[in-house]
Amino acid sequence: MKDFCPICEEMTKVESVRTRKEVLVRGDTFSVYCEYFRCTLCDSEFEKSGSGIDPLAEAYKNYQIKHDMITSEKMIEFRKKYDLTQKELSELLGWGGATLSRYENGALQDDAHDRALQLAMKPEGLRTLVRNDKKVLTEEKRQRILDIIDSNRNTRTSLLGYLKAITNYDPGILSGFRKMDIRKLFGTIEFLCKGNDGIPKTKLNKLLFYADFKHFKENGVSITGARYARLPFGPVLNDYEHFFATLIHEEGLITVEERSFSNGANGEYYSTSNAPDIELLSDSELSTLLGIKKYFHNINATRISELSHNEPAYIKTENSNLISYEYAELLSI
Ligand SMILES: [Zn+2]
Numbered sequence: 001m002k003d004f005c006p007i008c009e010e011m012t013k014v015e016s017v018r019t020r021k022e023v024l025v026r027g028d029t030f031s032v033y034c035e036y037f038r039c040t041l042c043d044s045e046f047e048k049s050g051s052g053i054d055p056l057a058e059a060y061k062n063y064q065i066k067h068d069m070i071t072s073e074k075m076i077e078f079r080k081k082y083d084l085t086q087k088e089l090s091e092l093l094g095w096g097g098a099t100l101s102r103y104e105n106g107a108l109q110d111d112a113h114d115r116a117l118q119l120a121m122k123p124e125g126l127r128t129l130v131r132n133d134k135k136v137l138t139e140e141k142r143q144r145i146l147d148i149i150d151s152n153r154n155t156r157t158s159l160l161g162y163l164k165a166i167t168n169y170d171p172g173i174l175s176g177f178r179k180m181d182i183r184k185l186f187g188t189i190e191f192l193c194k195g196n197d198g199i200p201k202t203k204l205n206k207l208l209f210y211a212d213f214k215h216f217k218e219n220g221v222s223i224t225g226a227r228y229a230r231l232p233f234g235p236v237l238n239d240y241e242h243f244f245a246t247l248i249h250e251e252g253l254i255t256v257e258e259r260s261f262s263n264g265a266n267g268e269y270y271s272t273s274n275a276p277d278i279e280l281l282s283d284s285e286l287s288t289l290l291g292i293k294k295y296f297h298n299i300n301a302t303r304i305s306e307l308s309h310n311e312p313a314y315i316k317t318e319n320s321n322l323i324s325y326e327y328a329e330l331l332s333i
Contacts, residue, residue: 003037007044014039023059025108028066032058060108069114070121072104078121082145091136092129093120123149144168159246166239169227176212176222176325183280185224185243190253190276191289198257198271200301201244205236206308207292209323213313215288216328223285230317234308238322244270263302295333307332 003014015038020031034055036047064071079089079100090100093116103109109117119125130137130145137145144165151158151165160182167180192207193199199207212222227238237243247254257269278286296304308314313327 005039005041005044006046006048007039008042010039010041012039012041017045018053021055023055025059025063028063030059030062032062054106057106060106063108069109070117072106074121075100075104075117082126082148083141084145088136088141089120092133093117123152140170159242159250163239163242163246166242167225171225173324173326174227174322175225176216176328177220178222178225180225181280183277185226186247186251186253187277187280188224188289189243189247190272190274191278191281191286192293193254193270193272194276198269200261201256201268201270202233203296203301203304204270205240206234206301206304207296208237209235209308210296210331210333211289211292213325213328213331214292214333215285216325217331218288219284222325223281223288228323230314230319230321230323232319234305235311235314235323261302262300267301 002011004010005012005014016035017038018033018035021034022029023032032055033053035053036045038045061071063069079086084092086100086104087097090097093100093113095113099113103113120129127146127149130142130149133142147161147165147168151162163182167182169175169180171177171179188208188211189204192204192211208224208226209228212224212226212228215221215223228235229238244254248256253274254270254272257271258266259269261267281289299307311327311332312330313323316327317323
C-alpha cells in the first residue's frame, strides 16, 4: 500500500508486518498480536494508529478474563439492559461522571472499581443502589429499573410482569405519543382476531401496524402505544412473541391453531371465542379498527405482507430498528 513514511517523509510503499509481542499488565505478561509498518524506501519501521490491531486493548482483555474481571462488553450489555447512561451508572456507583466511559472504551479498571461493578451487576446489588439513590435517577426511571429486576426474577412465572417492564417507556414518536396500555393492546388484538374464523399470525401483526399507523395519521396519536419493528418479513409489533405468548398461554384470551395456507405452507391462525374487551377503546379507535378489518377482510397474509413492504414506513427504516410514526402520514391507506 502507498502511504506516508514519517521517517524519510516521502510517499512510499509501506509494508504491514504482523507479529506477536509481550505486553506487561500489572505484573502479568501476555503475548498479543501487534502490527507495525516498514518503509520500502528507507527500510525504517514505525507504528501508526488506526491499524485495527490494538495490542494493549487485547492485553487488558486477557488480564480481565484471567482475573474474572468485568470486560467492557459486559459493562455495556449490563447498562443497556437497564437503559442506564454511562453518567448515571458512574454516579450511582459514586464515581466521577467519565469513569465508566473510560472503562467502556478499553481502560483497565482498578480492583476496587471492579468489585463495585461486580456487586452492582447482581440484581440484589443493583436494587440496593437504585433504592438508596436520591439524586441520580428520576423517580420514573428508578421504578422502571426495579420493575426490570423483578420481572427478570419472575419471567418464568409471569410473562405479563415482563411485558409491563419492557413497555414502561415514555410516550414518543416511536409509540405514537401514547402511553402503552397492555390491556388496551390485548383488547385490540382480541377485536382483530374476532370473527373470520381466525386470522394468520402474520396478518395480525400487519393489521396492528396498519391500525396504529392509520389512527396516528388521522388523529396524531396511536391506538395502543405499541412500538413496531422492521423485520425482513415486514413490520411487526415489537416483541410480538412475548405479547402473543402471554395472550395465548397466560391470559387464555386467544387460541392458536396450526393450519395450511392456500399456498400449501403451514402457519398459525389466531382466534378468540370471547367477547373482546373493548372498554378501553374510544369510538374513534373502534372506528379505525373496524375500517382496518373491513379493508383487509379479503386480503390474505401474503398480499398484506407485500403491501406492508411497500410502505415508506417500512422502506425508510433499517432492518431490526423501530419504525417511527412520523412515516404514518405517507401510509398508503
Ligand atoms: Zn521511509
